[in-house]
Amino acid sequence: MNPTIELLQSHRSIRKFSDRKIPGELFETLIRAGQSAATSNHVQAYTIIHVVNTENRRKLAELAGGQAYVADSSDFLVFCADMKRSTDAAERAGAEVVRGMTEQLLVASIDTALMAQNVAVAAESVGIGLCYIGGIRNNPAEVSELLRLPEHVYPVFGMCLGYPGQNPELKPRLPLASILKEDYYQDEHDQAQVAEFDSTMREYYLARTGGNKDTNWSEQLKPLFTSKLRPHMRGFLKDRGFEMK
Amino acid sequence: MNPTIELLQSHRSIRKFSDRKIPGELFETLIRAGQSAATSNHVQAYTIIHVVNTENRRKLAELAGGQAYVADSSDFLVFCADMKRSTDAAERAGAEVVRGMTEQLLVASIDTALMAQNVAVAAESVGIGLCYIGGIRNNPAEVSELLRLPEHVYPVFGMCLGYPGQNPELKPRLPLASILKEDYYQDEHDQAQVAEFDSTMREYYLARTGGNKDTNWSEQLKPLFTSKLRPHMRGFLKDRGFEMK
Numbered sequence: 001m002n003p004t005i006e007l008l009q010s011h012r013s014i015r016k017f018s019d020r021k022i023p024g025e026l027f028e029t030l031i032r033a034g035q036s037a038a039t040s041n042h043v044q045a046y047t048i049i050h051v052v053n054t055e056n057r058r059k060l061a062e063l064a065g066g067q068a069y070v071a072d073s074s075d076f077l078v079f080c081a082d083m084k085r086s087t088d089a090a091e092r093a094g095a096e097v098v099r100g101m102t103e104q105l106l107v108a109s110i111d112t113a114l115m116a117q118n119v120a121v122a123a124e125s126v127g128i129g130l131c132y133i134g135g136i137r138n139n140p141a142e143v144s145e146l147l148r149l150p151e152h153v154y155p156v157f158g159m160c161l162g163y164p165g166q167n168p169e170l171k172p173r174l175p176l177a178s179i180l181k182e183d184y185y186q187d188e189h190d191q192a193q194v195a196e197f198d199s200t201m202r203e204y205y206l207a208r209t210g211g212n213k214d215t216n217w218s219e220q221l222k223p224l225f226t227s228k229l230r231p232h233m234r235g236f237l238k239d240r241g242f243e244m245k
Numbered sequence: 246m247n248p249t250i251e252l253l254q255s256h257r258s259i260r261k262f263s264d265r266k267i268p269g270e271l272f273e274t275l276i277r278a279g280q281s282a283a284t285s286n287h288v289q290a291y292t293i294i295h296v297v298n299t300e301n302r303r304k305l306a307e308l309a310g311g312q313a314y315v316a317d318s319s320d321f322l323v324f325c326a327d328m329k330r331s332t333d334a335a336e337r338a339g340a341e342v343v344r345g346m347t348e349q350l351l352v353a354s355i356d357t358a359l360m361a362q363n364v365a366v367a368a369e370s371v372g373i374g375l376c377y378i379g380g381i382r383n384n385p386a387e388v389s390e391l392l393r394l395p396e397h398v399y400p401v402f403g404m405c406l407g408y409p410g411q412n413p414e415l416k417p418r419l420p421l422a423s424i425l426k427e428d429y430y431q432d433e434h435d436q437a438q439v440a441e442f443d444s445t446m447r448e449y450y451l452a453r454t455g456g457n458k459d460t461n462w463s464e465q466l467k468p469l470f471t472s473k474l475r476p477h478m479r480g481f482l483k484d485r486g487f488e489m490k
Binding site: 002005008096097100104116125132176218220227244 | 269291332334394415
């Protein structure tokens with residue numbers, strides 16, 4: 001194994017940061033590393049909002065479900081899927097542009113995720129920690145208004161960046177055989193693999209909490225899938241021009 | 246800059262591969278590196294199909310729009326967004342599960358992209374080249390049938406992996422100021438930045454083709470947005486249980 005693979009395998013979300021700030025030049029290097037990620041048809045369907053304004057960071061921390069580190073980390077980014085820049089450019093070049101296709105939502109969301117993950121890896125390679133903030137989709141209309149996002153742009157997730165003020169354990173992952181299949185989707189061992197992983201996670205939670213958190217992976221997923229998760233997303237995306245035609 | 250950031254910034258898609266095969270143990274290391282990526286609520290909403298069967302790889306190369314390297318690379322992967330494993334697990338644990346939410350499509354697609362980008366970075370760190378195959382969404386129903394994907398699983402993109410048989414130039418990216426904004430989405434310089442990038446891309450295409458390809462970024466985007474891009478995706482996803490409620 002080489003240092004890059006070791007780095008990838010040592011990822012943990014950081015939710016407590018030191019006061020040390022990320023230098024501006026280094027920050028730009030991380031974003032440029034993000035831009036180097038693969039992009040579908042060279043569209044580069046993303047825009048990052050670097051939220052510097054203190055009051056807006058406080059508001060975003062609230063809108064994301066009361067996550068203090070959104071306000072407290074050195075830097076906070078909102079990664080937006082952006083179908084505006086590229087479709088506007090094609091329109092100015094004379095195309096009669098079709099917008100709102102489901103495929104465009106996918107392209108833009110995937111482009112954004114690939115570039116964000118490069119930013120994450122670049123950050124960790126210089127000792128910066130991070131956590132993704134999916135909670136930005138708790139109140140995406142309010143977030144969009146605060147960041148003045150135009151139509152055809154939507155906030156996919158946030159990212160807190162900063163020097164770690166904690167050193168959490170690695171969180172286990174599903175058995176390799178569970179997520180990697182040869183030639184066909186075979187799930188005859190799925191229940192056994194999930195049961196194995198449930199044991200792993202139970203041990204992990206017990207060890208981390210001195211025996212207090214007696215749960216497992218399947219149990220932890222229950223509340224997530226019992227309720228309608230972020231039921232506003234369909235209507236929100238439609239309002240923003242992602243009509244999913 | 247450190248070696249990891251240099252590596253990220255040196256990414257190019259590889260579409261021509263040598264005959265050298267990726268050793269099995271190394272292959273597994275790359276996938277494990279993928280698993281270390283951040284995942285929304287620990288859901289790990291992805292499954293990779295490693296397509297080994299030669300006939301199936303030939304079929305997939307055709308289904309993806311006649312991309313020979315899908316059949317010729319050392320390894321070909323189909324990265325699938327998987328909401329089946331986790332919702333099944335929650336259901337077995339006693340939850341009355343809600344499926345088909347738009348948010349679940351996003352979570353699974355983003356989880357899949359983050360993990361794939363880690364696989365890509367890990368691969369490049371050991372000298373393996375790759376290209377993403379969005380063309381897998383040209384005929385997603387046929388791909389799903391071939392790979393026997395169950396409901397609540399859909400093929401997001403493919404990835405060719407192998408040792409490079411070509412050494413392409415880096416492809417330029419949009420100016421940093423175009424994709425990185427402070428506090429608010431500001432697009433008053435957008436046209437100028439795109440015009441600057443159009444010049445950059447024109448030079449790039451001319452230089453690569455000995456003066457034959459006289460085009461730019463905006464021109465290249467026109468056919469992509471003039472037609473309805475992959476108009477089957479909405480219906481396909483609905484059929485697969487991604488109803489986008």
